[in-house]
Amino acid sequence: MATLPAGVSAADFNAAITKFKAAVGEKNVFTSDDDVALYRDAYSPMWGTPQELLASAAVAPDTVEQVQAIVRAANEHKIPLYPISTGKNVGYGGSAPNLHGSVVVDLKRMNRILEVDDRRGFALVEPGVAYFDLYRHIQEKKLKVWIDCPDPGWGSLIGNSLDHGVGYTFGAFRDHFGSHCGMEVVLPNGEVMRTGMGALPGAKSWQDYKYGFGPYVDGLFGQGNYGIVTKMGFWLMPEPEAYQSGYVSVPKRRDIISLVDHVNYLEHIGLIGQPNYSSPLGRAQRNEPDLRAIVGKAGGPSDDELDRFGASKGIPSWEVQLQFYGPAKTVAANWEYARERIGASIPGSTFRDGHSYRFPLTAEQQAAVEHKVALGIPAMSIFSIGARSELNPSxxxxxxxxxxxxxxxxxxxxxxxxxxxxxxxxxxxxxxxxxxxxxxxxxxxxxxxxxxxxxxxxxxxxxxxxxxxxxxxxxxxxxxxxxxxSPPAFADLVADSYSYNDHALRRFSEQLKDAVDPNGIIAAGRGGIWPKHLRGGRKA
Amino acid sequence: MTNRREFLQIGLAATALPVAGGLFASGANAAVASPVRSIPLYKVLFDDRFAEGKAFGEVASNLGMACHAMQGGDVTDFWYHDLDLAWRAEPKPIAGFTRHGPLFVLEHLGWDRGLRVVFRAEHRSLGDGVIEHRLSGPAESLSAAAALAPAGSDWVRLMAASVTQCAAGCSQPAERTVVTRGAERLPDDETFYSWVIAPKA
CATH class of the missing domain: 3.40.462.10 (FAD-linked oxidases, C-terminal domain)
Structure with a gap:
């Protein structure tokens, strides 16, 4: 028996389900307990409790027209919808809705790669396209572009981007929403809108220029609930000639301040991709009981105490991995420049070379790459880690x-x-x-x-x-x-912390919500934005 | 009552059979005679970092199954270079012996292609050579699960024989818990899983 959305009668729910079936075909509407259970949040802290956020049904359209038909039927019967792309966002809610009883609109069947241009460097895709899919397409067609993917790479480009997901290569590409260009949206009234240059009929630069003319509205659809995104363009990084990584270690605890400033400079001026910080001293705790004693003392350790311990054992406080992409000559020169710059500024800093690659990689080289996502190669290896401990037995x-x-x-x-x-x-x-x-x-x-x-x-x-x-x-x-x-269970709490001027931002967002989606059918509660009739139930 | 020696002999016999209803089909002896058709597996995946995984793969391979040893417990290579392509053509059943991560990933990816975990055995060390096996799957495949109890340290081989011959087209799901004694602790005291993913009935 379906978990009905609050305030929705069985008659309305059933009528909507009938219309969904007419729109997408019976086999693409899921109402059985077994099928609907697949949309549970695998990592829900409320698993199996009355508070767990569950869907009532799911519907899987294949075309924009079918999405429109679903939205119109939902409006007619006031059925809350919760769109997902592939629903693989575990740790942030997966495919479970913010509002219990919502009908999941599962867009995974809309999985067409509409265009990839490696001269202008973009892809136009549907929500069901996963990072693995786009990567395969690029590899098969031998296109000279990289994707930037999250870890793991099984999710949707659009879904990840709309949740402000992130990746591992160059800064401009790591921000997956920031690197999108143009979207197509089914609005809550069932109309189709294209943003940026896409609003121009016959536009030839939809994926080249984001802003078009007038207000830039794309941001409303990131962590928002103003429509269902059915297409998005993404900028792609040109395949570089070479990659080199290098490691910089600094001895003292407060050296992190200067180190970050230098690394920021290198990154913001475009010399490096993602820097990865770590603490060798922190790692040493495992084998150094004296260090654990210092760290665990009442009030915590002073910086001097930690520095003295590190100096006595020759263990640096901090390390950062720098990653250089580009022509082989400039990659080598940039690493040399980074060493000179940091070495001249932070006494005791040390350097060592990391991995070095020339592209394209052979299959054997690719298989041997440890951190594949840094080279735009999607992976699932993150699911192979996760150790049991006394404090995390499961x-x-x-x-x-x-x-x-x-x-x-x-x-x-x-x-x-x-x-x-x-x-x-x-x-x-x-x-x-x-x-x-x-x-x-x-x-x-x-x-x-x-x-x-x-x-x-x-x-x-x-x-x-x-x-x-x-x-x-x-x-x-x-x-x-x-x-x-944030995971859905905490969306209200987090949104509540953005409270400047008596929650002016949330009040503005909800004014927009009321205007654009008066029946509140799209993703109620997403981003902490609730439709008028549900605001009383806000959790924060 | 089947004693340990008889049980192992039956298990070995089962591993030599091209078609069977699974070791637990309807009593251990039924493995030889059962008319129940087994699920035709496309591949068997195993984690070869561990002796238990290697043993599982060895039995599956001896039974004529196409096997894939995961690199470092990571399912990426199998997914990208093999299974995704195979499933694009046709969602085919697979089986495996892995830690939780690869099963979690393949189960979720399988859902998108209309597949479900139809058999799952969770193997946990309880200490002192005791391993608990929590089995869930078709009732027919679990009816003689208690026969696993005398397997001792051979439990993983027998599990491999069973999983790779899991009965197809069975009825109601069921659950059983069995304990074996005299086995090595599982590596890192981690939980391991034997499983079958197959098209939804």
Whole structure:
């Protein structure tokens, strides 16, 4: 028996299902418990509880016209819809809706690669196209462009982009929403709209120029609920001639401040792709009980204590991997320049070469690449890691990503480490800490991401993670930081922290929602934006 | 009551049969005589970093199955170079012995092609040589699951024989839990899975 959306009668629900079947064919409408269960959030902290957010049914269109028919039927019967591309966004909600009982609009059958141009460097795709699909297309046609993919690479380009997903190559391409150019959207009234140059009939530059003329509205559809995106263009990186990585280590804890400034310069001036920070001293804790004692003492260690320990053992505080892409000559010269620049500025800094490649790779070379996504090669290897520990006895049950944005400075790293570590310690969670380094996917900001454990068998773990999540969102907000994306269970909480001038941004977004989607049928609650009739149920 | 020696002999006999209803088809002896058709597997995937995975692959290979050893427990290569292409042509059944990650990935990718996990066995070390096997699948395939109990350290070979001959077109799903004794601890005390993914009935 389907979980009906709140406020929807069985008669209306059944009438809508009949219309969905007429639109897409009976076999593409899913109402059985077994089929609908496939849309559960595999990592839900509320798995199997009355609070779990579940779909009532799913419908899988194959064309834009079918999406329009679904939207019109939903409007007629006031059925909440929750569009997904391929629904592989585990850790951020997967394919489960923000509003319990929504009908999932599953766009995976719309999987056409409409155009890839390796001279102008773009692809135009439908929502069901996964990173693996586009990569295969490019490989088979021997096109001279790279994709930038997240880890794992099984998800949809459009879905990932619309959730502000990120990747691993050059800054401009790592921001998957930022590197899109032009979209087609089925609006809540069933009309089809194209954005940017796509609004020009017969446009010849839809995927070349984002803005067209007038207000730029694409941003409304990222983490938004103003329509169902059915096509999107993405800019692609030209295949470089060569790749070289290099590692820079610096000895002292506060060297991170200068190191980040130098690396930012290298990145923002276009010499490197994604830098990857880590802490050799942090890693050394495993084998150094004295270091663990220093770190674990009441009030935490001072910078001097950590520096003295590091110096005594010859273990650097921080390391960063720099990744150079481009012509072989300039790649080598840029690495040399980085060494000179940092070496002249940070006493005791050391350098070592990393991997080096010339493109295209042979199949054997490609198989041997450790971090494939850095070379635009989609992978699923991330599912091969995830160790069991005393504090996370069920790593296979998933995690909740807590992903706060902080400024791209060394000072912010040090400050946020201590602020978040205090909360994690309070809750007995073995994440974060004073050696945590930021995720660097986002071009102009850092993300101090951690995965809070989820368990299907131990509700106490879920309760603890959810309480910690709530607290850490509050602590972030107190410090001027906030999340850039969130699992549905916490969307309201996170949106609530963006509260400047009595939530002026949310009030504006909801005014737009009321105007564009008066029946509130599209993705209610996504991004913390609720239609008027459901605002009373906001969770924050 | 089947004793351990008889059970192993039956298991070995089963591994030599091209067609059978699965080791647990309807009593261990039925493996030889069962008229139940087994699921025709396209490939058998295994994690060859571990002795248990190698043993599983060896039995499957001896049974004439096409096998794929995962590199470093990573399913990417199998997915991109093999299975995705095969499933584009036709969603074909596969089986495997892996950790949770590859099963999780292939189960989800299989859903998109109309496939489901039709048999799943979760193997967990309980200490002192005891391994718990939580089985779920077609009732016909589990009816004699208790016969696994005397397998001791050979449990993985027998599981391979069973999984690669999992009964096709069976009825109601069922669950059984069996314990074997005298086995090595599973590597890193991780949970391992034997599984079959096949088109939805």
């Amino acid at each position: 790593p296979t049950d998933g995690h909740l990503w807590f992903a706060p944005i902080i400024p791209k400075t060394g000072e912010a790293i040090l400050e946020s480490q201590r602020a978040f570590a205090k909360v994690y310690q309070e809750f007995g969670l073995n994440v974060g800490g004073i050696f945590q380094t930021p995720a660097t996917w986002i071009y102009r900001a850092f993300v101090m991401i951690v995965g809070l454990p989820v368990s299907r068998s131990n509700k106490e773990i879920n309760a603890k993670s959810m309480a910690a999540f709530k607290r850490v969102v509050e602590v972030a907000a107190e410090n001027g930081w906030a999340e850039y994306r």
